[in-house]
Amino acid sequence: xxxxxxxxxxxxxxxxxxxxxxxxxxxxxxxxxxxxxxxxxxxxxxxxxxxxxxxxxxxxxxxxxxxxxxxxxxxxxxxxxxxxxxxxxxxxxxxxxxxxxxxxxxxxxxxxxxxxxxxxxxxxxxxxxxxxxxxxxxxxxxxxxxxxxxxxxxxxxxxxxxxxxxxxxxxxxxxxxxxxxxxxxxxxxxxxxxxxxxxxxxxxxxxxxxxxxxxxxxxxxxxxxx
Amino acid sequence: xxxxxxxxxxxxxxxxxxxxxxxxxxxxxxxxxxxxxxxxxxxxxxxxxxxxxxxxxxxxxxxxxxxxxxxxxxxxxxxxxxxxxxxxxxxxxxxxxxxxxxxxxxxxxxxxxxxxxxxxxxxxxxxxxxxxxxxxxxxxxxxxxxxxxxxxxxxxxxxxxxxxxxxxxxxxxxxxxxxxxxxxxxxxxxxxxxxxxxxxxxxxxxxxxxxxxxxxxxxxxxxxxx
DNA sequence: TTCATAGTTTGATATTAATCGAACTATTCT
DNA sequence: AGAATAGTTCGATTAATATCAAACTATGAA
Numbered sequence: 009x010x011x012x013x014x015x016x017x018x019x020x021x022x023x024x025x026x027x028x029x030x031x032x033x034x035x036x037x038x039x040x041x042x043x044x045x046x047x048x049x050x051x052x053x054x055x056x057x058x059x060x061x062x063x064x065x066x067x068x069x070x071x072x073x074x075x076x077x078x079x080x081x082x083x084x085x086x087x088x089x090x091x092x093x094x095x096x097x098x099x100x101x102x103x104x105x106x107x108x109x110x111x112x113x114x115x116x117x118x119x120x121x122x123x124x125x126x127x128x129x130x131x132x133x134x135x136x137x138x139x140x141x142x143x144x145x146x147x148x149x150x151x152x153x154x155x156x157x158x159x160x161x162x163x164x165x166x167x168x169x170x171x172x173x174x175x176x177x178x179x180x181x182x183x184x185x186x187x188x189x190x191x192x193x194x195x196x197x198x199x200x201x202x203x204x205x206x207x208x209x210x211x212x213x214x215x216x217x218x219x220x221x222x223x224x225x226x227x228x229x230x231x232x233x234x
Numbered sequence: 235x236x237x238x239x240x241x242x243x244x245x246x247x248x249x250x251x252x253x254x255x256x257x258x259x260x261x262x263x264x265x266x267x268x269x270x271x272x273x274x275x276x277x278x279x280x281x282x283x284x285x286x287x288x289x290x291x292x293x294x295x296x297x298x299x300x301x302x303x304x305x306x307x308x309x310x311x312x313x314x315x316x317x318x319x320x321x322x323x324x325x326x327x328x329x330x331x332x333x334x335x336x337x338x339x340x341x342x343x344x345x346x347x348x349x350x351x352x353x354x355x356x357x358x359x360x361x362x363x364x365x366x367x368x369x370x371x372x373x374x375x376x377x378x379x380x381x382x383x384x385x386x387x388x389x390x391x392x393x394x395x396x397x398x399x400x401x402x403x404x405x406x407x408x409x410x411x412x413x414x415x416x417x418x419x420x421x422x423x424x425x426x427x428x429x430x431x432x433x434x435x436x437x438x439x440x441x442x443x444x445x446x447x448x449x450x451x452x453x454x455x456x457x458x459x460x
Numbered sequence: 461t462t463c464a465t466a467g468t469t470t471g472a473t474a475t476t477a478a479t480c481g482a483a484c485t486a487t488t489c490t
Numbered sequence: 491a492g493a494a495t496a497g498t499t500c501g502a503t504t505a506a507t508a509t510c511a512a513a514c515t516a517t518g519a520a
Contacts, residue, residue, distance in 0.1 A: 012255030012275075014324035015317060019248030022241055024478075029238030042497060049238075055479055057498055068323075076487040076496050086323055091241060093319045097294075097312055098240035145371040182408075216237075250508075268467060281509055283468055302466050302517040 021066045022094065026051050027059045031068070031082070035091055036216045037123040039072065039079035085192055088122035089181050096184030116185040118209065118218040123197040124181075125209075125218070129228070130190030131183055133199075136232040137191065143178060145189075150178040152195065160195065163231075164202065170194045203228070247292045248320065252277050253285045257294070257308070261317055262442045263349040265298065265305035311418055314348035315407050322410030342411040344435065344444040349423040350407075351435075351444070355454070356416030357409055359425075362458040363417065369404060371415075376404040378421065386421065389457075390428065396420045429454070 022028055026049040033040060033048040040048070046056030060080055063069040070083045082088050118129040125133060137143040142156030152160075157167050170177050179193035191199070203209050208224030211217070220228065248254055252275040259266060259274040266274070272282035286306055289295040296309045308314050344355040351359060363369040368382030378386075383393050396403050405419035417425070429435050434450030437443070446454065 011258040011261075011321065013251060015258065015320045016249055016251045016254035018320050018324050019245050019254060020250070022245030023249035024246070025239060025242045026478080028242035028245060032237040032241065035237075043495095051478090052480055053497065054481080054499080058478080061498085078497070084326075086326060090319050090323045093316050094241045094244050095237065097316045098244050100310075100312060252508080269465095277508085278510060279467065280469080280511080284508080287468085304467070 017066065018068070018090075021063060021068055022091075024059065025049075026055065027063060030056075030059065030063070030080075031091055034069065034080065034082045035088060035120070035122060036211075037081075037120050039081040041077050041079060045080060082122060085122060085175075085179065085181075089192070092121060092126070092184050093182060096182065099184055114212070114217045114219070118220065119216040120200075120211070120218060121181060121183075121190065121192070121216075123200065124190070124192050125196065125200045125203070126181070126183055126190050127185055127218075129218075129220075131188045133232060134180065134189055134191045143191070145180065150180050150191075150193075152178050160199075165195070165198045167195070170198065243292065244294070244316075247289060247294055248317075250285070251275075252281065253289060256282075256285065256289070256306075257317055260295065260306065260308045261314060261346070261348060262437075263346050265307040267303050267305060271306060308348060311348060311401075311405065311407075315418070318347060318352070318410050319408060322408065325410055340438075340443045340445065344446065345442040346426075346437065346444060347407060347409075347416070347418070347442075349426065350416070350418050351422065351426045351429070352407070352409055352416050353411055353444075355444075355446075357414045359458060360406065360415055360417045369417070371406070376406050376417075376419075378404050386425075391421070391424045393421070396424065 022031065029049040030045045033045060042056055042060055043053055045060065046053045049056060049059070051059070060069065060071070064071055064080075068083055068087050069080050072079045072081070082091075116127055118125065118127045120126065121130070124130070134143065137156065138145060140155075140159075141153055142159050144151045144153055152167065160167055167177065173194060175194045177194045178191065179196070180189040181192040181196075182188075183190050190196070203224070204211070206224070206227070207221060208228050209218040209220050212219055248257065255275040256271045259271060268282055268286055269279055271286065272279045275282060275285070277285070286295065286297070290297055290306075294309055294313050295306050298305045298307070308317075342353055344351065344353045346352065347356070350356070360369065363382065364371060366381075366385075367379055368385050370377045370379055378393065386393055393403065399420060401420045403420045404417065405422070406415040407418040407422075408414075409416050416422070429450070430437070432450070432453070433447060434454050435444040435446050438445055
């Protein structure tokens with residue numbers, strides 16, 4: 009069967025522990041260098057190099073040279089979405105579930121998914137936008153309403169400029185921890201960027217976990233309920 | 235990292251060509267015996283047997299004994315959704331795309347996704363339900379409106395009984411061919427069952443392709459636009 | 461009971477691919 | 491230019507696993 013070979017190719021890329029760890033690290037959204045990824049995966053740089061070459065060749069990862077560094081990142085939002093989905097399946101129906109560690113609660117609460125907010129907080133945020141009519145989840149992925157455009161423009165996000173980019177403004181992504189959606193796309197990324205810059209959340213070192221500062225939590229709640 | 239090992243486990247299950255072909259075959263929704271799957275994957279029965287054991291052990295596939303046969307099926311709708319997502323990534327960003335064969339157009343048009351309708355037809359159907367207010371895509375996956383309940387009850391689907399089952403009535407699933415959603419869940423399955431029984435579509439032999447009969451196409455269009 | 465079919469288990473083989481040290485290229489810093 | 495750092499390529503080794511033939515178990519049919 010043709011369909012089989014296609015998914016096998018991707019599966020085998022994801023199926024190696026070293027590569028899987030690299031991909032998981034890249035879910036954090038920031039581009040990482042080859043050596044950082046080697047460390048993350050627990051392998052030497054030569055091995056990391058071959059793995060990265062395979063990931064790039066397979067289209068899951070893209071690389072950008074910058075001086076003597078090479079920054080690796082997930083190729084695409086859709087790759088991030090796929091990895092989230094796989095994590096979701098692993099979380100629900102793994103036979104011998106990895107026992108939920110202390111970090112798991114925080115991960116479920118708020119985390120990075122590529123470059124936007126995921127977890128309870130991300131799901132709550134999208135829900136609030138939908139409730140207030142800013143985002144409509146009808147047909148084709150998701151759409152920003154006129155009211156939403158105004159709201160986010162007031163908030164300081166340049167929707168106009170964003171809508172001229174190739175990347176879609178609104179996209180949604182299935183959350184593995186909760187089985188709901190959160191907001192991705194250009195808008196999702198811009199909002200998270202704002203949250204980081206305003207100091208609402210801080211990224212935990214070497215992890216995808218996002219921690220709200222006390223003041224940030226209040227601001228965020230206001231942002232959702234005003 | 236913990237997250238990595240989880241996804242690696244699933245990845246490696248999907249990553250073997252023989253297993254991937256089996257999974258692809260099981261996307262057709264009908265449970266298949268070990269020998270049928272061996273044939274599908276192009277391996278002997280002992281090999282198939284070990285592969286199937288791994289898939290079951292990994293939680294991706296479940297098995298039901300029936301006399302001297304063992305019927306294998308995907309464990310869960312979420313597994314089917316994951317496979318669709320992987321296919322989607324393979325389709326969009328594969329470096330050397332497998333050239334689209336003659337079957338691909340038909341696949342994109344209408345196909346089985348586990349036990350419900352996918353492809354252009356599936357996407358159009360969900361879109362129509364949303365437009366007419368039968369299904370609301372707000373928060374948590376998707377919800378059936380009162381009007382929708384009446385509509386489907388008139389259509390001959392016992393929503394009342396369905397809502398008491400464990401399986402959610404409405405769920406949506408990302409379509410790999412079109413990048414939109416189609417309807418899954420108990421309702422999605424029931425509608426397809428109706429379509430099959432009423433002879434609107436016929437399943438192509440040994441494939442996921444669904445072909446509309448001329449009359450069936452008319453009925454279906456009516457169903458969407460009445 | 462006997463035969464046939466469905467499927468698994470065992471054991472041996474072969475292939476694949478992950479791994480690392482060492483050598484090599486390229487870029488930056490002094 | 492020379493030294494240091496980032497990263498890749500090469501070659502050899504090792505570990506994992508897919509594969510099948512043959513033997514075995516279980517169910518159904520004659």
